[in-house]
Amino acid sequence: MPSHVEESRHGYSQTAIAMHAEGQQHPIRIYLIVWFWLFVLSACSYLVDYFGFVGLLRWTLIVVFMLLKAGLIVAVFMHMVWERLALAYAILLPPIAVLVFVAIMAIESDYTFFTRTVFSGG
Amino acid sequence: MAETTLNGFGAKAARESGLRGVAADWASDQRAFKSASWGKAMMWIFLLSDTFIFSCFLLGYMTVRMSTVEPWPNTSEVFALHIGETNFPLLLIAIMTFVLISSSGTMALAVNYAYRRNRAVTIVFLLCTAVLGATFVGMQAFEWTKLITEGVRPWSNPWGAPQFGATFFMITGFHGTHVTFGVIFLLIVAYKVWRGHYDRGERGFFTSRRGDYEHVEIMGLYWHFVDLVWVFIFAFFYLW
Numbered sequence: 538m539p540s541h542v543e544e545s546r547h548g549y550s551q552t553a554i555a556m557h558a559e560g561q562q563h564p565i566r567i568y569l570i571v572w573f574w575l576f577v578l579s580a581c582s583y584l585v586d587y588f589g590f591v592g593l594l595r596w597t598l599i600v601v602f603m604l605l606k607a608g609l610i611v612a613v614f615m616h617m618v619w620e621r622l623a624l625a626y627a628i629l630l631p632p633i634a635v636l637v638f639v640a641i642m643a644i645e646s647d648y649t650f651f652t653r654t655v656f657s658g659g
Numbered sequence: 660m661a662e663t664t665l666n667g668f669g670a671k672a673a674r675e676s677g678l679r680g681v682a683a684d685w686a687s688d689q690r691a692f693k694s695a696s697w698g699k700a701m702m703w704i705f706l707l708s709d710t711f712i713f714s715c716f717l718l719g720y721m722t723v724r725m726s727t728v729e730p731w732p733n734t735s736e737v738f739a740l741h742i743g744e745t746n747f748p749l750l751l752i753a754i755m756t757f758v759l760i761s762s763s764g765t766m767a768l769a770v771n772y773a774y775r776r777n778r779a780v781t782i783v784f785l786l787c788t789a790v791l792g793a794t795f796v797g798m799q800a801f802e803w804t805k806l807i808t809e810g811v812r813p814w815s816n817p818w819g820a821p822q823f824g825a826t827f828f829m830i831t832g833f834h835g836t837h838v839t840f841g842v843i844f845l846l847i848v849a850y851k852v853w854r855g856h857y858d859r860g861e862r863g864f865f866t867s868r869r870g871d872y873e874h875v876e877i878m879g880l881y882w883h884f885v886d887l888v889w890v891f892i893f894a895f896f897y898l899w
Contacts, residue, residue: 572764583753603894621694623684635714646725
């Protein structure tokens with residue numbers, strides 16, 4: 538973002554800096570805040586196990602903390618929020634196909650489990 | 660020829676945003692990724708393919724875990740650490756998670772200082788990242804050794820469903836390999852920053868393209884991805 542471009546303090550030519558106006562330069566503060574939250578969210582994930590939550594509460598908390606962490610890493614550390622939407626869609630939409638695959642395999646493994654229980658005396 | 664600059668820094672014309680921007684960028688006879696250089700776009704596409712690889716591993720794990728009739732080993736106990744008299748559930752994995760997140764933070768700072776042309780600080784942060792990555796791999800080696808001595812094999816283990824070992828070695832092994840290669844490339848990038856290759860635009864050994872400080876950011880994309888994959892492995896394999 539042009540608004541984030543900072544002055545060169547190391548005597549390099551301004552043209553070299555200007556060339557990178559579209560490069561990813563952002564205030565360090567943003568990274569430190571995200572870093573802090575990644576630590577907090579990881580600690581929360583660990584506490585889910587430490588306190589021994591079970592069932593739906595456990596799975597919900599795990600997935601929520603996981604998605605928040607993944608979102609922060611992709612958006613800020615990997616600079617996706619500052620990229621053009623064309624790139625973001627090209628990279629972030631295809632993995633949705635994986636969710637379809639998950640649904641198919643969940644049905645399949647339920648069926649496998651069923652046949653094993655009924656016919657193999659599992 | 661703003662459309663054809665390969666590093667993406669020449670294209671400055673005002674562009675439409677939002678969905679109209681997507682349609683305009685993807686329209687024919689031009690490069691689609693205006694804000695990303697060739698190298699960065701290729702890294703993203705590689706990471707997308709890697710996403711599918713790790714997704715398939717985790718899917719395979721889900722499938723065998725859902726379909727097995729034997730109980731799944733309790734990861735909270737399997738990966739516990741005994742320190743003194745107390746038993747800390749999953750402690751080793753928690754430390755590994757913090758090590759990898761710390762390395763992601765130092766990597767982000769390395770990228771930032773690289774764009775500021777501050778070579779000394781960039782090198783320090785790149786080396787910090789490499790050391791943390793190597794620490795992670797070392798802890799993983801310790802974890803593997805511990806489990807193997809306890810009798811875990813890809814085909815059996817003392818605690819329950821035999822598929823546990825197969826998925827454990829496959830998933831963490833592939834991830835550890837990614838971290839290892841990341842450490843090697845971090846050292847290469849640190850060397851290039853140190854020798855000023857990116858200031859002089861020297862050609863790289865891999866693609867023969869001119870070096871640029873953007874390479875540090877592209878290296879960072881790979882490294883953050885490795886951390887990202889661990890987020891999912893931690894959630895689905897260790898915590899679930």
